[in-house]
Amino acid sequence: MSKVEWYLDFVDLDYTPGRDELIVEYYFEPNGVSPEEAAGRIASESSIGTWTTLWKLPDMAKRSMAKVFSLEKSGEGYIAKIAYPLTLFEEGNLVQLFSAIAGNIFGMKALKNLRLLDFHPPYEYLRHFKGPQYGVKGIREFMGIEDRPLTATVPKPKMGWSVDEYAEIAYELWSGGIDLLKDDENFTSFPFNRFEERVRKLYAVRDRVEAETGETKEYLINITGPAHVMEKRAQLVAAEGGQYIMIDIVVVGWSALQYMREVAEDLGLAIHAHRAMHAAFTRNPRHGISMFVLAKAARMVGVDQIHTGTAVGKMAGDYEEVKRINGFLLSEWEHIKPIFPVASGGLHPGLMPELIRLFGRDLVIQVGGGVMGHPDGPRAGAKALRDAIEAAIEGVSLEEKAKESPELKKALEKWGYLKPK
């Protein structure tokens, strides 16, 4: 058989996938070949591969051929749905999954653009993944917060504080009402602020604030680094009675993340996932990988909360996409627990009603500048944020609330309803 038809063997628009096949959705733009052939190549390269005729073909290979079972026009390209038999994927190994469905296909000449839109793991594949250890329910339990969003703040600027200065700021923020202190995504360990010293002194402050306020306070401490360094740092956190660890899951990569999920279980730690670098491949709507896929994979592995952007802050990512992601993260999904979406980036107290109207209460709200920039300092900023959230929940307007809260009044004067261009 000449080599062209070969790719069409991977296309069968009448095929209905079995219950235990994994389905993947791609958007693509063919480059000098027909849509069918392009889809066939994707199916081939991401399952059993090769562009020429071979000496011999084991029938296990035949059995593992992926099938393109639907192909539709969409925008400037096409959307293909492909069914994969599970024998192509090692049980519980997400890294290997991505090396197949998000591997070399991105670099093929027969395509101008390719984007991985979604994937549907059948229960049979899914059950080799633990999913989150705590998720929404577990986190609400150990935080003792039943029905309001959680709040988090990064001590801005995200660099430069010595440990003692950092501890001072933490004291102000927690005392003011912030639930979670957060390191910024590139804040790990530096000569002026060593991790080993920070982990010891910040939890000491935390214990003091808990004793003074009676509220539970936690710290999203950044342990990002080489896998063996993260393991050591997680132990230090557990030794101080910390309940969370923060990981930049994209730069870290799936491999170390899966490892840290095991470590987290041993130490009983919840995982806060930051997505720095995701936009390098999620930003372009016609190429790369969608944030939805990233969020789904992260939930499978078992992070307990993840940044999903926000509709009213500085970053793009329009409302539907964020809403869709959050909807999924909070949905029932076999034995995989729902997890918290995290809203962050350019938020301030004046945007709370709008935010909660759009996304509801199962949310972690991270405000950086919007708290640290409060004229009266971080403690006042924290209080302003909590009052704004309380107003939004009780359905009271912010002007109204501001009468009984000078901190909120000042915040509104400074940021009003300004939307940065």
Added chain:
Amino acid sequence: MSKVEWYLDFVDLDYTPGRDELIVEYYFEPNGVSPEEAAGRIASESSIGTWTTLWKLPDMAKRSMAKVFSLEKSGEGYIAKIAYPLTLFEEGNLVQLFSAIAGNIFGMKALKNLRLLDFHPPYEYLRHFKGPQYGVKGIREFMGIEDRPLTATVPKPKMGWSVDEYAEIAYELWSGGIDLLKDDENFTSFPFNRFEERVRKLYAVRDRVEAETGETKEYLINITGPAHVMEKRAQLVAAEGGQYIMIDIVVVGWSALQYMREVAEDLGLAIHAHRAMHAAFTRNPRHGISMFVLAKAARMVGVDQIHTGTAVGKMAGDYEEVKRINGFLLSEWEHIKPIFPVASGGLHPGLMPELIRLFGRDLVIQVGGGVMGHPDGPRAGAKALRDAIEAAIEGVSLEEKAKESPELKKALEKWGYLKPK
């Protein structure tokens, strides 16, 4: 001070960077702000961050401000060069580096596109990285191959073989003259082909071929998986006397890679890096991260060979870029050893002269279909490839060589000079 000038504090076109600052080059397209402001935001967000005025600014933060020291027009956008003081980066932690210079900046609203073109680590930062353990010199030494390219083949199709069938093919390829057998990037461990069984039986075959041919044979075995799984698999390889491990470094992520570099040193294993998924963020010339950056970072961490694409195969990536990358990989760079570039994708014996003319001899040539598709089977395919390479080195034409090699003659008949569209 109003908030707009703030970003301009990060811009100083008269500044000359100190010897120990790390310089980064970005390509960007502003989105509704001036180029200076856009560049300032990049500098700010990737160093000390924030978009509003703050309560207090520690002078260590002032000292750590990144500086945009040059800004030029380029294509549809601009190129900015930014200098970072080293105190922003944890020594020897590449993950944290990327969370800064390849972090959130990709998602900023003030930019339409952003691409990380290059970075220049000063010696002061560089010396916390080990670099490769073997590199070109070390590999040539343990392979006993002084002055020709190395050859590698993946038993196509990349899926479906049981271990015994795989071992048979390996026997044919090695006996035919292939130096390195290679697993494909998504070939890890499956019910029909468990890693634990494969590692035991393939090296047994290897020892037999070495005894029969007197040549050194090695196996680029794929250990990709969660970090703790990779560590276990690397041990099994070392226990069998293997010299290499293969890792899909992009899906694996920097964190586990840095960890495996330590493991590799303990076990004396060379690292073959596959780049599956890189095209998700390297493909688009106006956004994402360049392959050059990826290759440079990988060399710093210390992989011993890496795929860099090829000018004559099926994938794009034009000649200059590949030539530039390979040039760098083979260049002297402080105490960081030169490493092998790997050419792969749609190669066959007929392309060898051209390939070697373009890239020289310090190269690993990986041919999959171009060997496995030989009409007389893999052994003949392997011999055809070695003869073609030998011809290219001796400066003899392929027709000429084909007279004394029936295997090559048949290969040329099948693939001649066909360039797939």
